[in-house]
Amino acid sequence: MRRNILNIVFIIVFMFVSVALAACGGKSEGGASPADTAAEQEAGEPSNEADASNAVESEAAAEPADPLGKYAETVTVNEVLGFGPPEDPKTPKDITPETNGFVKDLRDMLNIEIKYMWTVPSSQFEQKFSLAVASGDLPDVMTVDMRQFEKFADQGILADLTVAYEKYASPALREYMESDGGFAMKAMTKDGKLLGIPGFQDPFLSTQILWIRTDWLKQLNLEPPKTMDDVEKIAEAFVKNDPDQDGKDDTYGLALNKELFFWGFDARGFFNGFGSYPKSWIKDAEGKLVAGEIQSETKQALAKLQSWYANGILDPEFALKDSDKTVEDIVAGKVGISYGEWWYPNWPLNLNREKEPNAEWKPYVIPGVDGPGKSLVPSLRLSRITAAHKDFAHPEAAIKMLNFYIEMDGNREYKEKTKAENGYVYNWFEPRIYNPDEFETTYRVVNEALNAGQETIEQDGPNAKGIADVFEAGKKVLDGTGTIKDWGLYYSRGAKDGGWGLTRQIRDSGDVVRDEFYGTPTDTMVKHGAQLEKMMNETFTEIIMGASVDKFDEYVKSWKALGGDQITKEVNEWYEANAVKP
């Protein structure tokens, strides 16, 4: 019996830990059910100082004001903070969130005084914040995730930042916001009111591309693939014609692992090539959102994979391998084709090149049935949203604080000053925001400098160090002195024919398919998602390994009956009500 008690205890402790971990990670895709009656009832009592925001609005008709203008009278901003130990060990021991250099500078430069209503270790933040929400005790300026944002927006407790943004946003902040054509900002806009400033990343970072061992192509006199048939021919040759010339039958065609739709070394790009987009919501001919996994294109892709499995192009045991094992195969030179994203050269292709210095890898646009295929791209890669409470008299202070952070973070003149040993702890400062276009900026600046034949790079602004690193790596790779580490860095981020180099071409061409759903998981998704996903993995794997392709039709029927139809309905309701439409 003791063993059983141990088991409950284990499960419970496990859950505590995972909850805590989820809380630490500042999750962007909260999963728990959204019922939160206490919060809805109590939050958002109007207070008396509400008129102040009108005052701001009336001045607002005026031309843009100084993004970093100093207030004549001190403005107090109530905040809450979850904080961990400073990342840099050189940080002086006596620094507290109140004496953080950024907080002091904010006071000196803008006359904004941050007052912490409470500070807790970041592991307790989510819970403490939720309790604060439940008791209606919200800060003036806050950083929230998508789930909280949706909830607060529904409750009407967020300030309209439209005017404040128009008037005070610095050129840098505007550039960030416009980098995706304003999509993320529109997603934060409800009834014409901008309720939050989104901190997001370029969604094209998840564009699928096809990585191929080009030294093997050369060895076997093959051309890079344009269509799915080309891929098939190449893969077949990689299996049968001994591309590594070691006289052993030890290679296979396409790298896959047991998770068909994972974050790498998987089949996402392959399915996308057939116009099939499992685990996403795409628009059908009538403009409704439909689940990618149940479309007929998915059946075609499965049939093709099945024939590849039968012909020995796939590892017969791919369904038993986790991604680590598949990566081992790539590193060991057992496989030369893998669908994935821009970052492969930085890991694990560099490891393969360390073992086989002659190995060459290049990315290609994913081939479709006849011509280039269209990769799936999410609508939004959102991490943090900055919002202000509607009763806060100076919503523009939120914008000014963001301006301030970008200025401090990027400007070279502050680089020396904001070092950790001077008492600056960046992750104790809220709100923060980062350049969504960091990769594109890096690419552009590095290539400009390399084309101009510059010896050094004098980049100012956020991520200057990252840019300089890529530049250095690129310079060395190009003059032939680069190490494999340099190659990895340069071919993922800097090279024109590298990971990001190809991804940005795809981005510019616009030949992609969007995952239209970016909301929080719907009720039925939470309830039945795990089961539907298990059914999908089971059926798809069975079909690939030889079960009748018609099993797919059965699967679609069960999917619909076991909650899929309901989820589709909810997703479309969400789309009608909330989604940003072009």
Next chain:
Amino acid sequence: MNGRTYRMNRLKLESPLHLMLVPGVVLTLIYHYGPMFGVVMAFQNFEPLLGFVYSEWIGFENFRYVFHMPDFIDVMWNTLVISVFKIIFGLAVPLMLALLLNEIMKDRFKRLVQTSIFLPFFLSWTVLGGVVLEIFSLKGPINALLSAVGIDPVMFMGSNAWFPAILVGTDVWKGMGYNMIIFLAAMTAINPSLYEAAEVDGAGRWKQMLHITLPGMAPMIILLCTLSIGNVLNAGFEQILILYNPTVYESGDVIDTFVYRLGIFSQQYAPAAAVGLFKSAISLILVSVSYYLAYRYSNYRIF
């Protein structure tokens, strides 16, 4: 000396022992009993951000929800089949090994065998999982052996027929050393004069085993049986999580892996807790019943 002073004296005498017990009791209370209050979330619409105190109470809704999931019957069935076989072989194999080892006269050889059988017990499934996958893979030694005698290779880890057998087999292999040691210990407790008497009466090795060794070990065998009945719903979470894959969900998905996917992947903490609680309730009943039976029929008490 009256009873009271006797008790006082005893308390005085044993108080250092009780003191030594305190840290263990405190740790048990904190780490084993404290978290048990978490079972309340099985009856709540639990939201991590709100915690136990603020989450809404929904009675048995979580249980109803889980029991009505279409997978639940299959998962339950898999759990029972795998764990029943594990229990049977997990007792029978060590018992046989112990009986055989007992017959070995050479002490050094006996110890060597004993240790090597015990060794896998100390390795974790994370390590052994890789070994098992490698051994049963298409290019592994088993398939090499099969092809040497002209049999087509079998994908053991991807076959619903083989997978449960491999689970049982490897689990028995890993755990057999432990029960074997317990059985061996039980054998040493048998009075040697019984064997001498039997020999005088003309009993051979076989008869001695049948009439002295086995009856002498009966309490221990019953004890281990009783204890393992409580484990009927534990089919071995770690092992299965490491070894299974989508092709063998049909035969290898058990309650624990089901709860894991429910709780961790779908973040449905409350239904996951409900399943855990259900499992423990069943185990509690089974253990109580088997304890009672053991007491009733062989007059053996564990506690």
